[in-house]
Ligand SMILES: *[C@@H]1O[C@H](CO)[C@@H](O)[C@H](O)[C@H]1NC(C)=O
Ligand SMILES: *[C@@H]1O[C@H](CO)[C@@H](O)[C@H](O)[C@H]1NC(C)=O
């Protein structure tokens with residue numbers, strides 16, 4: 001009688017452990033990281049001061065850009081819809097004027113891959129300039145939707161969007177040399193250099209503190 005009870009109990013425990021492990025496995029394999037989107041390169045020939053000693057006489061309205069998209073997932077592919085880009089120029093700290101739109105065609109990206117997509121368009125109705133306190137700032141936004149490929153299946157679509165303010169220098173290229181993350185929460189307002197620095201310190205502080213928070217959760 002007791003032996004029968006034991007085997008029932010151990011079967012029950014085995015069952016629960018199996019369920020638990022299956023749930024953990026499912027959770028791990030269904031968890032996805034969103035791709036990251038960066039403005040890798042932008043070049044506005046009309047703003048190249050070396051090229052145009054007479055910049056107001058330059059009629060070249062081309063804007064060239066490269067978008068970088070990274071898939072950090074270890075074992076999931078990503079199917080992107082068309083990536084819609086909009087470019088605007090700041091006329092004051094909180095007011096922008098549209099320059100034009102561009103589209104990066106839909107594509108598939110394997111796991112842990114980076115993709116750089118070049119494009120160009122003609123914009124601004126001929127006027128690509130505006131100054132805020134003597135400096136030129138562009139606003140670049142993207143919007144798309146992605147499906148994640150898990151083994152042989154695709155998840156439903158997830159919408160993604162974001163943008164960043166990008167300072168354009170005298171070479172017609174962006175001043176910040178590294179790729180600029182088009183993050184979801186970057187406000188359409190030019191902040192002072194000081195507040196940007198404190199933002200970076202906040203991120204650093206957070207990344208130092210997060211492992212400790214893990215101990216309490
Ligand atoms: C700007 O124009 C100069 C003169 O034509 C050229 O040498 C330079 O490469 C241009 N700058 C960029 C970033 O292409
Ligand atoms: C710049 O513009 C002025 C006035 O239109 C003109 O006289 C001059 O030749 C131009 N210079 C160059 C390098 O195009």
Ligand SMILES: *[C@@H]1O[C@H](CO)[C@@H](O)[C@H](O)[C@H]1NC(C)=O
Nearest residue numbers: 045046059060061062063064
């Ligand atoms: C504008 O500049 C780009 C890059 O230098 C060049 O490829 C393009 O042909 C130019 N367009 C015109 C109309 O000059």
Ligand SMILES: *[C@@H]1O[C@H](CO)[C@@H](O)[C@H](O)[C@H]1NC(C)=O
Nearest residue numbers: 091092093094095188189190
């Ligand atoms: C934009 O900035 C100006 C001053 O630079 C301010 O008066 C105005 O309220 C701001 N507008 C918005 C919508 O924040």
Ligand SMILES: *[C@@H]1O[C@H](CO)[C@@H](O)[C@H](O)[C@H]1NC(C)=O
Nearest residue numbers: 084085086098099100101102
């Ligand atoms: C660019 O796209 C936005 C929406 O994303 C739209 O409101 C705007 O009219 C478009 N501009 C041009 C020049 O097509």
Ligand SMILES: *[C@@H]1O[C@H](CO)[C@@H](O)[C@H](O)[C@H]1NC(C)=O
Nearest residue numbers: 062063064065118119120121
């Ligand atoms: C601009 O884009 C077109 C395709 O839309 C491409 O054929 C052309 O080579 C591009 N020009 C430059 C300078 O990248």
Ligand SMILES: *[C@@H]1O[C@H](CO)[C@@H](O)[C@H](O)[C@H]1NC(C)=O
Nearest residue numbers: 056091126127128129130131
């Ligand atoms: C372009 O727009 C800016 C801001 O609106 C203005 O100050 C500038 O005079 C314009 N340039 C031309 C050539 O129209």
